[in-house]
Amino acid sequence: MPRRWRAARCGRESSSPTTRPVRSRRSRSWRPRPGGSRPTRTCGGSPGRPDLRRGLRLARRAAAVILFLVVAVAGILVPAAWLTARPGDPALYPPAPGDESVTVRLVAGAWHSGLLLPREALAQAAAEAGDGALIAVTERFGAYPALEIGWGDAGFYRAVPTIQALDWRLALKALFTPGGRPAVLHVVGVAAEPGAAFPGAGLVTLRLSRAGFRRLAAALAQSFATRDGHPVEAGPGLYGPSLFYAAQGRFSLLAVCNHWSAGLLDAAGLPTTPLLDILPQGLVRDLSWRAGAHAP
Incomplete structure (x- = not known):
């Protein structure tokens, strides 16, 4: 199908559930051809299903952002926890065996x-x-x-x-x-x-x-x-x-x-x-x- 026709039809539903428009070779006019319905084509996608590739790309990007945030937070909190940790006093705790x-x-x-x-x-x-x-x-x-x-x-x-x-x-x-x-x-x-x-x-x-x-x-x-x-x-x-x-x-x-x-x-x-x-x-x-x- 020429690109200009495909662009004009992009996203539109078929006019009949049981017929699809075809172009007659003899009359060069449009007439319905008998037969089963065919799923419509959506812009940039596959017939009859959502654009899976686009969804996968968005999911990968979201996962990458979440992973980056987790790594960034961990990269800040772990050193901060280590730097602010108090060592305690081994002379006081734990008590020696037998001590009161x-x-x-x-x-x-x-x-x-x-x-x-x-x-x-x-x-x-x-x-x-x-x-x-x-x-x-x-x-x-x-x-x-x-x-x-x-x-x-x-x-x-x-x-x-x-x-x-x-x-x-x-x-x-x-x-x-x-x-x-x-x-x-x-x-x-x-x-x-x-x-x-x-x-x-x-x-x-x-x-x-x-x-x-x-x-x-x-x-x-x-x-x-x-x-x-x-x-x-x-x-x-x-x-x-x-x-x-x-x-x-x-x-x-x-x-x-x-x-x-x-x-x-x-x-x-x-x-x-x-x-x-x-x-x-x-x-x-x-x-x-x-x-x-x-x-x-």
């Missing part, structure tokens, strides 16, 4: 993590160091064998107790406010076994040396904002016997609750990776890979 140790647990939820600490050991470490704020907190919750303590944005922490109550506007405001936002500490008295007290959370059990635990307690004491040497209560907590306390530090994308938990564990001698520790599950994986910790 203290068992603590990381409580990892969907978006937040905290530390479950034995209250008696914490009170002893606070008394040895003379940390008035920590002494007051352990006395305030003296009826409980363990304390679950977390740190976070003062507004978001109070307003979003569960993942179901998540408010993205508050979350974005907490993460991206220039200069960060005020922080609070949440302290809960825990009497039940960890699995029963936190049924929906991931628990990572860590055995710290006594010296490492004292370092953790000292870092925790520095997290409390004080007035005349006493911790500043900031209202009732979210669940169980709990209280909020005013805290040191500013909450931001570069300093979230999981970074705080990782920072206390790093003070106890554990190696951590802040870039991985932004999310609770990243912190759990980090502790598994670098500190040999395992969730039960």
Whole structure:
């Protein structure tokens, strides 16, 4: 068919499902020829099917773009994680065989993590160091064998107790406010076994040396904002016997609750990776890979 006829007919349907126009050699006029219908030809494609070659080309280009982005992100994040990784202190962690140790647990939820600490050991470490704020907190919750303590944005922490109550506007405001936002500490008295007290959370059990635990307690004491040497209560907590306390530090994308938990564990001698520790599950994986910790 001449090119000009093909261009004129490109993309048009046949005028009849059972006939197709042909040109008579004798009359040189167009008349229908009996016979079965023939699939129409689409521009640049094969009869009766979409342009597969064009689709394949687009798919290959999309795959190439995705691969490039993955490689580029990995090329940035992997060196960044390596450069910001904290080595830990082998003199503190893990405890030497036969040495006295203290068992603590990381409580990892969907978006937040905290530390479950034995209250008696914490009170002893606070008394040895003379940390008035920590002494007051352990006395305030003296009826409980363990304390679950977390740190976070003062507004978001109070307003979003569960993942179901998540408010993205508050979350974005907490993460991206220039200069960060005020922080609070949440302290809960825990009497039940960890699995029963936190049924929906991931628990990572860590055995710290006594010296490492004292370092953790000292870092925790520095997290409390004080007035005349006493911790500043900031209202009732979210669940169980709990209280909020005013805290040191500013909450931001570069300093979230999981970074705080990782920072206390790093003070106890554990190696951590802040870039991985932004999310609770990243912190759990980090502790598994670098500190040999395992969730039960």
